[in-house]
Amino acid sequence: MIHNRTVIEARPAPTHTIGPVAWLRANLFSGPINTILSLAAIYLLVSLLVPTIQWAFIDADWVGTSRDDCSREGACWVFINARIGQFIYGLYPRHEIWRVNVTFGLFAVLIAWLAIPRLPLKRWVAVATLVVFPFVAFALLYGGRFGLPVVETHRWGGLMLTLVLAVVGMVAALPIGTLLALGRRSKMPIVKSFSVIFIEFWRGVPLITVLFMASVMLPLFLPTGMNVDRLVRALIGITLFQSAYMAEVIRGGLQAIPRGQEEAAAALGMGYWKRMGLIVLPQALKMMIPGIVNTFISLFKDTTLVMIIGLFDLLGIVQAALSDSRWLGFSVEGYAFAALVFWIFCFSMSRYSQYLERKLHTGHKR
Template sequence: MIHNREMLPSQPAPRRSIGPFAWLKANLFSGPVNTLVTLAGLYLLYWLLTPTIQWAFIEADWQGASPDDCTSAGACWVFVNARLDQFIYGLYPSEETWRINIVFALFTALIAWLAIPRLPYKRWIAIITLFVFPVIAYVLMHGGYFGLPRVSTQRWGGLTLTLVLAVVGMVAALPIGVILALGRRSTMPIIRSVCVIFIEFWRGAPLITILFMASVMLPLFMPTGVDIDRLIRALVGITLFQSAYMAEVVRGGLQAIPNGQDEAAAALGMSYWKRMGLIVLPQALKMMIPGIVNTFISLFKDTTLVMIIGLFDLLGIVQAALSDSRWLGFDVEGYVFTAFVFWIFCFSMSRYSQYLERRLHTGH
């Protein structure tokens, strides 16, 4: 008997099991019930999307500078075009908006450098982003240095103010939340009690109340002649509020790490901070990515609450524009534009977090 010791070459998969038609049959038309549900879903999408697309794109008005240019039955995007600079920069002087553009471009370049894995010197870029970029951004946007005209924070607004509140709140809330989470797990009663009280106090109060108290009540407790900028008050309130939520997210990740990791590091003679910084926290933060990004997205959307203290973020500046007598009746277009901008940023954060999860999923 002759035995064939050679491996047979791999054969391609059957044509019926691969390709778009195979995917449709396996996922959407695999049986009578799934077929009916798929057809009903397609009809519902057709019923909802057809008038929406017709209103937003086909019958919409895009060009113009006044309400008189809106002559069709569709959306009047002329309103957004006419007020776009105000939506982005708020009341910032139009001749000085180049300063904000430089800040946006520099911030985008730094974030892209940190996000692209192949680019080198990430440690130095991270240091520049955390410590050098905020100084440059403040000098450019606020002015008063190097011959730049001073622009008060009262004139900051629109998307610029939303990004300032969100980015500063995210960057500041994460390390504070980590410290609070470690303090809540501490074996020292005083430190643990202080952290627990702080977390429960700030989590138990609505953000709108915290912003109101920071804007109205805080100046009453300051010495005579000391006036804290309204934007600083909002940033402090948002940071403290979100750090309490972040602390619970971090604490959940720390509790998911087996005690054997910490005990093994202690057996090697590592100190507490080395164990946390090199062994426990890197594993915990990897598992906490969904919770952290969820908190960041919530923070980004909560920035709209600063309207109650007189700061005009993107939503606030859109509402202020809608109060103009010339543009009465275009509320839908303004709110749709605002919702779309918020969705772009929140969806981008969500997708990047999923990319990080896949990239860091090295096993546990």
């Protein structure tokens, strides 16, 4: 008997099983129906994308200072260039814009420090971000200290105001929502009843109604001579409203943790707050990242509702610019710019949440 011991060299996989052609055959053209649907979808995309690209880029006007510089048939991005300062800073004094830039530059550095894995002193940076930075930001933006002139909040607007509303709402809603979620699961009747009533009340009222009540009705119940800033009222309303939704997201994560985790911690002699802070909540928060980020994205987009109380966020300042007689007829460019800015921030939050999910993966994902 003759045994062939010759080793056959490795050969590449057949071209029809790997590569772009194989992917197309497997996913888009795997059968007659899929082929027809894929061709129809491609035709629809081409029909929409080609004119859009032609209008937005090829035939667009980019440079100029007035509508007279928009002589082509495409988009007039001159409108955005002429109003970009107002879109970002609102009516903030131009000679004081450096204060806004310093504030958000400092905030970006702190967030980047917390987001980059290998940087040291993260605990102290987190404390500085949550405790020290809000006072520094208020002192810079509002003024009245360190020789800085006061800039009233009615002059705040544009992207700056959108970020203030969103960041304050997110930072404040998460701890309040956590306490409400724990209170709803509490065995103490008074705490549980208060948490349930609070959550169900704020979840049952539209945010636009909350803002309207905070702006119009709340001053009627205040003592004579007492006045609360309109922006502060909006921030309180947004925070309370968002806390109710955050509480339900966190409660869902807490219910996903097996009871044995808390019982084991209690058997080790841990008190309630230690069990929650060291055992239960860290596990639950990892599972709640998609829900929490989804709530944050919803909050970021809901900031546009402050227009009804006279605060001009990014969308509000764009709409105000469109009413200028010198720029009538460029609403598409204005709304496209606002949509792009909102998409960039929301998409960034979504991608970072996916990064956190991969980083904190502990075996829950199947």
